[in-house]
Amino acid sequence: MSSALTNLLQSLRIVPFGSKAMVASSEKERLKVTDLPEISLEEVAQHDSFDDCWVVIYDRVYDVTHFLRDHPGGDDVIMDHAGRDATIAFHGTGHSRDAVELMRDFLIGELPVKQHIFRTGQNKVLSSGIPE
């Protein structure tokens, strides 16, 4: 796996399969993450306007309403994904580690496990879908 991708996954507290050391060191974070409120895709879809904008990135839900105007990439690129999954667009842009850390300020919940694309119920990344 490329180091840039590994950094991104670590910042997101995603533990790739087979990384035993990371499982141990991220245990505390993982437990905290499981306390996140569960928010379904159907509920996220209700928040698709400039005044009320939620997006899903790596199976987690972010309320970016008050960040839209400040987003260095512009409000329009986020609004293109308002109320929906923005993971591929977010990842494709190649956001910095600082940007990934900033996301935490807007984290409000996580999708139900049955709607996850990128994580298993144990918060591990599914092996398919993420390029090496």
Ligand code: HEM
């Ligand atoms: C909570 C969600 C997001 C946060 C916290 C965030 C944060 C940032 C930050 C801090 C930058 C400055 C460059 C960097 O540090 O990487 C940036 C740039 C950018 N972001 Fe986001 N972003 C978010 C979501 C998105 C989404 C969903 C898209 C969808 C396409 C997007 C597209 C871009 C683009 C195109 C740039 C400009 C890159 C450039 O000009 O070099 N961002 N973002």
